[in-house]
Amino acid sequence: GEDVEQSLFLSVREGDSSVINCTYTDSSSTYLYWYKQEPGAGLQLLTYIFSNMDMKQDQRLTVLLNKKDKHLSLRIADTQTGDSAIYFCAEIRGSTLGRLYFGRGTQLTVWP
Amino acid sequence: GAVVSQHPSRVICKSGTSVKIECRSLDFQATTMFWYRQFPKKSLMLMATSNEGSKATYEQGVEKDKFLINHASLTLSTLTVTSAHPEDSSFYICSAGTRSDTQYFGPGTRLTVL
Numbered sequence: 197g198e199d200v201e202q203s204l205f206l207s208v209r210e211g212d213s214s215v216i217n218c219t220y221t222d223s224s225s226t227y228l229y230w231y232k233q234e235p236g237a238g239l240q241l242l243t244y245i246f247s248n249m250d251m252k253q254d255q256r257l258t259v260l261l262n263k264k265d266k267h268l269s270l271r272i273a274d275t276q277t278g279d280s281a282i283y284f285c286a287e288i289r290g291s292t293l294g295r296l297y298f299g300r301g302t303q304l305t306v307w308p
Numbered sequence: 309g310a311v312v313s314q315h316p317s318r319v320i321c322k323s324g325t326s327v328k329i330e331c332r333s334l335d336f337q338a339t340t341m342f343w344y345r346q347f348p349k350k351s352l353m354l355m356a357t358s359n360e361g362s363k364a365t366y367e368q369g370v371e372k373d374k375f376l377i378n379h380a381s382l383t384l385s386t387l388t389v390t391s392a393h394p395e396d397s398s399f400y401i402c403s404a405g406t407r408s409d410t411q412y413f414g415p416g417t418r419l420t421v422l
Contacts, residue, residue: 237415
């Protein structure tokens, strides 16, 4: 399909790891992103990965990229209640630089 | 660094009026700004891309006469929703970037049209 796909909901206990999955559409996408949105707020860039990488780690965040399957995942280690938010994956498509296409977002709920 | 602001954060207007939303990059110059619309429980939808000093490029299905975009300087872009109707009620988010790999998003503007 044409859409960036994400599961809509994920619940974890505080201290556990969270894994949010995404399937994107454009095999020629150069950059793939993870954004966080808290209620009523704009988007915060969490991390991004260039398409020639398989993995990127940044403190508690690990991004895995499987280009063959067009699958992207975000792992949050030691998830905290403050991590509760909506997480969007996004891809850049097309020749116009910077045009981002987003998934519908995964609502992460962290239980104490 | 890399802060993007939007004004107003919330606006309520009557049907038929026009509303202007400002997007500013506060501590950097943005050659390109993007406007998105977000429906409840939905993804962000890219509406248009604007480059400083040139006409905006609209995505398919977005009415350019309805959503007027002006990018007059490297730090300011405006979105004007003309003759607003209740179906235009939404959360509008702008982003600004200087390179192809990074965009910084504003906090969004909640538009409610009565």
